[in-house]
Amino acid sequence: MKILIMGAGAMGTAVGGFMARAGHDVVLIGREAHVNAIRSRGLHITGIWGEHQLGPIPAFTTLAEMPEKTFDLVLVAVKSYDTRDAVCLLEPHLAPTTLLCAYQNGLGNAEILAETVGWERVLGARVIFGARINQPGEVEITVIAEPTAIGAYHNAVSETRARAVAEAMNEAGVPTVYTDQIQTILWSKVAYNCALNPLSALLDVPYGELAKQAHTRKMMADIIHELYTVGAAMRIALAPDTAEAYLERFYDKLLPPTAAHYASMREDLKKGRRTEIDALNGRIAQLGHEHDILCPANALLTALVHAREKEVGGQ
Numbered sequence: 001m002k003i004l005i006m007g008a009g010a011m012g013t014a015v016g017g018f019m020a021r022a023g024h025d026v027v028l029i030g031r032e033a034h035v036n037a038i039r040s041r042g043l044h045i046t047g048i049w050g051e052h053q054l055g056p057i058p059a060f061t062t063l064a065e066m067p068e069k070t071f072d073l074v075l076v077a078v079k080s081y082d083t084r085d086a087v088c089l090l091e092p093h094l095a096p097t098t099l100l101c102a103y104q105n106g107l108g109n110a111e112i113l114a115e116t117v118g119w120e121r122v123l124g125a126r127v128i129f130g131a132r133i134n135q136p137g138e139v140e141i142t143v144i145a146e147p148t149a150i151g152a153y154h155n156a157v158s159e160t161r162a163r164a165v166a167e168a169m170n171e172a173g174v175p176t177v178y179t180d181q182i183q184t185i186l187w188s189k190v191a192y193n194c195a196l197n198p199l200s201a202l203l204d205v206p207y208g209e210l211a212k213q214a215h216t217r218k219m220m221a222d223i224i225h226e227l228y229t230v231g232a233a234m235r236i237a238l239a240p241d242t243a244e245a246y247l248e249r250f251y252d253k254l255l256p257p258t259a260a261h262y263a264s265m266r267e268d269l270k271k272g273r274r275t276e277i278d279a280l281n282g283r284i285a286q287l288g289h290e291h292d293i294l295c296p297a298n299a300l301l302t303a304l305v306h307a308r309e310k311e312v313g314g315q
Helices: 010-021 032-041 080-093 109-117 159-172 182-203 214-233 243-254 264-270 281-290 296-313
Strands: 002-006 025-029 043-047 052-054 073-076 099-102 122-126 129-135 138-144 148-152 176-178
Touching: 002 010, 002 080, 010 025, 010 043, 010 052, 010 073, 010 129, 010 138, 010 159, 073 080, 080 099, 080 109, 099 109, 099 159, 109 122, 122 182, 148 159, 148 182, 159 176, 182 214, 182 243, 182 264, 182 281, 182 296, 214 243, 214 281, 214 296, 264 296, 281 296
Parallel strands: 002 025, 002 073, 043 138, 073 099, 099 122, 148 176
Antiparallel strands: 043 052, 122 148, 129 138
């Protein structure tokens, strides 16, 4: 496939690197220092999926620098708050058959893509592995809880095309499965992120520490219950089908493999960057407001993270 990675941060670069290693035609769009290192020295991938040194990969800081070409697939891996700007920049470079995959955290990204290109060209992805850029041109895969899941919304993309994308990623070395329930799976991931990310960031602790304290367990339970109440009002098919069943799975299955992991939101706050809180807890609070459902736990964490953003950013 001809693949464009729009937002070659840690995860985007990792997927792009493995796809290039498998023989796909990959172009990366990322930050200048990272792009320059990849163009001059190649890409070095380390971590739990092995060590791989790839030769230089076509990489650019803007779409305008890129040679004129069309793509079979665009992985949109920018931060959630940049999705609308990204798809506007992408639109002139898309062929009528190009698929866009929202390879991102949070809710609302696929909907923004579909506003521009239609649901028949949009895939969603539930991504639940961790990666970090240790230095420009070097990405480390740090942790994985479950394989990435890729699928279409509303059955708008044919199963054949969606499954082919998932299988290509899996064969390239990025554990990936096809799903016909992407919305359900994505909401489950958002529940995981909403419970863990802001608390890990605000309290400066790894995920596992949050399970050890009664106060944080109570807060996480409140977050999940609010999310399930909102999901039920929106007629989202959630799995498991109750908040209590989710919490049992959360503590037994989802949290243990990532117990030593810190939220990337923590790193954002430490570096004075904007976080994705509005696509996570903020989105749940917003959707709750739209359906006359109070979400005090999600609203409080959203406000606290925004307060820390202003504090660390000196705004």
